[in-house]
Amino acid sequence: VTARLARGDLAPAIVTPPPGPRSRQLASELAANEAPGVNTLGAHDEPAIVWAEALGANVLDVDGNRYVDWTAGFGVAAVGHRHPRVVAAVAAQAARLVHGLGDVAAHPTRVALAARLAALAPVDSPRVHFAVSGADAVEIALKSALAATGRPGILAFDPAYHGVTLGALAATSRHELRRPFEHHLHPHVRRLAYAAPPSAIERALAGDEVGAVVVEPVVGREGVLVPPPGWLAELAAAARAAGALLVVDEIFTGFGRTGPRFAVDRDGVRPDLLCLGKALGGGLPIAAVVGRREVMEVWRTAGEALHTATFLAHPLACAAALATLDVLEEERLVARARALGDTLGPRLAALAGGRAAVVATRGVGALWALELASAGIARRLVDACRARGVLVLAGGPEGRVVALAPPLVLTDAQLAASLAALAGALAATETADVV
Numbered sequence: 001v002t003a004r005l006a007r008g009d010l011a012p013a014i015v016t017p018p019p020g021p022r023s024r025q026l027a028s029e030l031a032a033n034e035a036p037g038v039n040t041l042g043a044h045d046e047p048a049i050v051w052a053e054a055l056g057a058n059v060l061d062v063d064g065n066r067y068v069d070w071t072a073g074f075g076v077a078a079v080g081h082r083h084p085r086v087v088a089a090v091a092a093q094a095a096r097l098v099h100g101l102g103d104v105a106a107h108p109t110r111v112a113l114a115a116r117l118a119a120l121a122p123v124d125s126p127r128v129h130f131a132v133s134g135a136d137a138v139e140i141a142l143k144s145a146l147a148a149t150g151r152p153g154i155l156a157f158d159p160a161y162h163g164v165t166l167g168a169l170a171a172t173s174r175h176e177l178r179r180p181f182e183h184h185l186h187p188h189v190r191r192l193a194y195a196a197p198p199s200a201i202e203r204a205l206a207g208d209e210v211g212a213v214v215v216e217p218v219v220g221r222e223g224v225l226v227p228p229p230g231w232l233a234e235l236a237a238a239a240r241a242a243g244a245l246l247v248v249d250e251i252f253t254g255f256g257r258t259g260p261r262f263a264v265d266r267d268g269v270r271p272d273l274l275c276l277g278k279a280l281g282g283g284l285p286i287a288a289v290v291g292r293r294e295v296m297e298v299w300r301t302a303g304e305a306l307h308t309a310t311f312l313a314h315p316l317a318c319a320a321a322l323a324t325l326d327v328l329e330e331e332r333l334v335a336r337a338r339a340l341g342d343t344l345g346p347r348l349a350a351l352a353g354g355r356a357a358v359v360a361t362r363g364v365g366a367l368w369a370l371e372l373a374s375a376g377i378a379r380r381l382v383d384a385c386r387a388r389g390v391l392v393l394a395g396g397p398e399g400r401v402v403a404l405a406p407p408l409v410l411t412d413a414q415l416a417a418s419l420a421a422l423a424g425a426l427a428a429t430e431t432a433d434v435v
């Protein structure tokens with residue numbers, strides 16, 4: 001099979017209005033066999049596009065349309081899709097060992113990755129616990145904090161997205177995701193508005209009940225919210241004073257997305273437990289928690305591992321992660337995220353200026369958002385962008401926030417072409433709104 005996308009630095013090129021006939025056909029075949037909801041049929045029975053290939057910042061769909069991916073594949077493709085270094089590392093690992101044995105038998109690539117993460121993470125006396133997904137990492141972090149403190153309570157924020165397994169879902173705020181399972185969710189969660197003032201935090205932490213304070217340092221898919229400078233440091237201080245452990249979920253923000261390598265770096269915060277995922281694997285599924293050594297001692301047992309998974313620290317994913325960390329450094333992608341932010345901020349503000357459809361623009365580094373006046377407008381904008389070859393996702397508690405989170409390898413030419421497409425999409429969305 002020869003890939004058709006030979007480069008990943010190209011502008012959008014739409015050859016048939018998406019979703020094209022092949023995407024529609026595959027989407028209906030998928031819907032015939034997969035559980036509803038988790039498939040490519042959208043909420044309005046409008047098929048999503050089916051991806052055939054992706055490289056760098058480009059995605060090619062099965063109908064031959066080429067896009068610029070401003071979702072970075074849910075924030076995963078920081079180094080771009082199918083980075084050659086990542087692909088080569090996976091191929092080399094596949095020639096040696098494809099499967100390891102979770103908690104029973106390690107492999108050298110995993111040993112190297114644990115050392116690398118421990119060296120990178122802004123955590124004192126770091127110890128790494130691998131995980132298979134972001135939600136699994138959140139489970140591990142919450143279990144670590146609750147077991148280490150012996151306290152039942154979790155303080156979480158609104159909005160927040162930490163994953164949808166039962167433990168992580170307790171900390172996730174979105175009502176629609178929680179409602180069918182509300183009888184089964186952890187009953188000891190207290191929730192404050194994101195960036196709540198220190199006095200409210202101190203009140204919520206009073207009573208020595210709370211063992212884990214779990215927070216996104218910048219809210220990602222729940223609407224892209226950047227807390228005021230210093231807020232995270234105040235939260236960390238309040239948690240420490242109350243004897244609770246600070247769990248920072250950098251699954252979205254980690255590895256450069258917001259400008260510094262980790263979003264906590266902006267406030268100089270050193271979490272007790274740091275959750276990592278998404279970009280870490282360069283496209284392969286891997287996540288991790290880096291915790292303080294004393295906290296991670298809760299996992300020491302004489303018998304079976306208390307938390308593990310069949311595919312824990314998967315060799316291919318560990319190899320991909322090591323290559324990804326190399327690429328982030330060698331291509332100076334954290335600095336690139338900052339530079340993207342410097343351009344995107346004023347350009348988005350200019351695009352949005354005077355448009356009634358846009359309530360606000362905000363963001364930092366390579367994570368930005370357009371907050372629209374309604375979910376309907378946001379949906380139309382997503383479609384209008386796609387029709388112009390720019391992939392974006394709507395999120396936020398009411399689905400009104402269109403997030404912009406491109407691969408950090410996005411070129412200046414791709415940036416310019418995408419912003420032109422976004423301007424056209426905004427104009428078309430507003431016109432449609434009037435009609």
Ligand SMILES: Cc1ncc(COP(=O)(O)O)c(C=O)c1O
Pocket residue numbers: 074133134135136138161162163164216220221249250251252253277278
């Ligand atoms: C901040 C944050 N935490 C956790 C998760 C869950 O990760 P996963 O989808 O890999 O379970 C996500 C996914 O979007 C996330 O953005």
